[in-house]
Amino acid sequence: MQETEAEFLKKYDRREYLAPLMTVDAAIFTFHGGKLLVLLTERCEHPEKGKWALPGGFVDEEKDASLEEAIQRKLQEKTGVKAPYIEQLISVGNNQRDARGWSVTVVYTALVALQSCQSFVDNVSDVRWEMYEEALKMDLAFDHIEIMKAARERLKQKALYSMVPAYALPEEFTLPELQHCLEVLIDKPIQKKSFRRRVEQADLMEEVGLRSADKKGRPSMAYRLKEGVKDFTFIRNLDA
Known part of the structure; x- marks a missing residue:
């Protein structure tokens, strides 16, 4: 008698198989004082400890029913608000971008009004708005410079149509x-x-x-x- 799907799933243990690290990251932009600003967070743990990075983190299987829930949760933790506009940008995965191992991140780009979250950001020491042109000169963690550039290009195209x-x-x-x-x-x-x-x-x-x-x-x-x-x-x- 052939094994049913229910029987297969009952004994299936996914921990027997290697799986990549799964994260979400977001390039969050605002416009203020005639300048385009991007939100950065300072990493407080290894790897890349002490470097600034785009906000994001691991998908939480207990808290997040979808990737969209995961990124909105991380954005709210970093800005105190739910982004009124957010869009999936790209997925990036390889065995070199993260020293902890094979890593996949699903990247989003988001827009928020600075006024809606400035008081929250001002009271958190490891989060800050940075002018986009200045952020390009920084040594951001992981591959976040390239991700940020890709998000900026998407915004440029969005502005056209x-x-x-x-x-x-x-x-x-x-x-x-x-x-x-x-x-x-x-x-x-x-x-x-x-x-x-x-x-x-x-x-x-x-x-x-x-x-x-x-x-x-x-x-x-x-x-x-x-x-x-x-x-x-x-x-x-x-x-x-």
Whole structure:
């Protein structure tokens, strides 16, 4: 009589087989003061102890029912908030990236508004926002420099055909703030008229009221994102 699947699973012991280390990591970005910032954490244990790294950690089989739950749990531990936008980026695995052994990490990229988590980050000594350009010069742990670059490139592409970068801004923002954020992400200026026509025709934002006067003495309209922005894509890439 052939063995049933239930009988096979009952006696199956996965500990008899070697398995790679399984982690999740996230490149978390925000936009503040006209600069793109990335969140870094200082490693307090070996390997790579004392180095700065992208936030992440091991998948916990008891706490995490999915990879998405694992990365949101790690992000909340490091920022105190749930990321409003998060996307799986790449998977990286080999026998060289981690001194502990064969390692696989599933990498996500996320966007949060600095204001939503700054008080939490300010009160944690091993977490800090770093300007992206400065982070590139750092000796980050593992292969996190390459991961961070890949995440930055994904954001650049997103900026060309979606409104996703707006999640790096405060909940309420002005059109000039959104335009500047996009310009930083695509590394070049955007024509003001075509940009405003593009976002107005997409109807992805709603007015929330006038903001107090700027340096030129003129009030500006503040907006917030509507539902469905994450899944919206423009037919044409952004014209610069």
